[in-house]
Amino acid sequence: MFSNIEEIDALVEKHIQYRENCLNLIASENYSSPAVRNHLTSDFGNRYGCYPTINPASREYRGNKYIHEFEMKTQSLVGEVFGAKYVDLRPIGGHIAGVATVLGLLSPGDLVLEISLKDWGHGLVALMREAPHLNRTIRVEFMPFTEDRAIDLEQLTKMIHELKPKMLIFGGSGMLWPEPIAEIKVIAEKEGIILCHDASHVTGLIAGGVFPNPLQQGVDVMFGSTHKSFPGPQGGFIVTNRFEMFERIGNTLGSSLVTSHHLNRLPALAVSMLEIKKFGEDYGAKIVKNSQALGKYMEQDGFKVIGARKGYSQTHLILVDVSEFGSGLQISKQLEEANILCSDDFGQLDKEIRIGTAEVTRMGIQEGDMKFIADCFKRIIVNKENPSGVAQEVNSFTESYRSCKYVL
Template identity: 35%
Template structure:
């Protein structure tokens, strides 16, 4: 049999992707991460071929007895690391998690208050995304430019005047926690709910580097499972209030999800165990690395956002690169040097700047998981300087990046050691025999 040329091409492209992003680049996209070899080994399983519409033990398909078992175990483990009572793993993304909650909390024409775009609101919070699709009116909370955050005093007044159905905090460009604790009493006083979108910072919450919004008054905690939480791509919804949780859980299927990509479940369960064991160490190192990278970039001449606030308390660093030609040019030039970041609007950018915003958004969580610490953050900052300030050829710096990356190829904060290999590696059944 002749092997199709297209098959050869598919395998070649996939191998090139794996080699480039796993072995040759500094991956600093704030919304990405890598799974451990343990999690990846169970991700490639028969679950990826199966359907399980409905809830555990209440399915619309046969053949789901092991799906029920793994989904229940995953929810239990996720509740453990989140310190929550109720969890639904069926949203296949953070955006789907938002959609299910928004749909239950408001009807078309109702009002929702969201963190302003300048404070990092995700597109799903806006009229251009999920809120708009559901016909819910989006009104932005006042923004405190000095503190790069929601303005608490002005927001209290707006909440009392508007009386929204719900308020959304959390976001995408996200340097500092949003004031859930300060605003939640006022939100509840007008009969509204607080939805906290922790997609980006869920790993920091699970690792206790950030306070838990559920403890600060949030009614729902919506997350992604693949950013600072280093699992497979997917979403989840948490709550401590059964009366609020039940109607949302009934809405996910069939409104927003049919099958919920079952191979995510064992990989997410493994990641929850890793976070239970190593999460505090991992999350605290992420925060230290982000702060060190910000300080190092600033010391080398970059305009790092939030200097008077200590730059960042999250996994992210925001840099104004207008002196270096703007976000689009800077991100492209860095990619030529195998440094992967994304261009990003900064608080003072208007929406018209979306194609060439002022800034870069940098995330340190993936490189932290490969074992990098404060010293490596200083090295990364120097590479940024060589490319964007000194004007050295990206191809020259690319060689330095590839050499640096050789020392950071193994995932840390996991069970992958000699003892694990001896006890469990033989129990993982490979899909390709």
């Protein structure tokens, strides 16, 4: 228990110093610029901004005239970046954005095809079904994948014709490749299927123009988070060019799922959007190059990198099968002892680790540096070196990469 502010500050400072000495390769995290962080502390954080979906000027609370102006300008900025007519920034995270989309657009008994957790999906509907009443009203099946962790278009097409789903949700937490959205769109239009994309992981790459924009490819709704490959504050968004869907989703979101939507996010989000408009293409391209370089060096060090024959990755992450060396969970914990942070597969097959390059790229780490990082993995996982010795070298390495790049 804390007894004074000094104790609070001291523990926060310990965290900051610890993370400065770590190689953060967690694909679902990123590093916000000082400008973004400074804009999280405004008076907005103490206010309510509740409003009806299609009439945001009709605020439930008084004193919102400048908040309203700010929110509308931020919506316009987000819409410009993603090529969307309609934007909802009220979701406080990507998961809530997805829940609102599913509940807003489906009827009881409808079937959803999504990516399973074992294939590094977010498992949105599968997790929603843990609520007993949703388990009785929403059905779910999972998209098929190839050994390169790409969606199997032939098998997916067969599933669609046989199962007749109402909704498909592309996107996941282990995305290596663009998905066959344009091909599936042809079928979806004939069958009346709603296409959605959970872009949480690739939001920054889409905004930077280095990953295909699902809206341009034909999805009806794109939703996600703003703090993974996109280096903004934690939060969520929903974008679409379909007004009727925008209204239905928004009316489901507020106020059944969100009332206070944490307005302090908006200034920080606006700053990060301006950063990505200016630097997103360069930043995104370097992220992808770093992923590919790391995949190459990991393979050279004897690891089984998923999708190696396709070029390792076209996103901010690579996937590595470490089953010959042990449990993915235990290996990720061993790496943590060496101040190397990455993700295991969250208790699914327990055989893979996910390594992300978004944050280290923003700190200035280049393709050539991926050799050092790959070798650190080998020293811990293959050579079974003492993690403390590797941690010291990681600490020395990170000293040169503690300033944030691609900032206004």
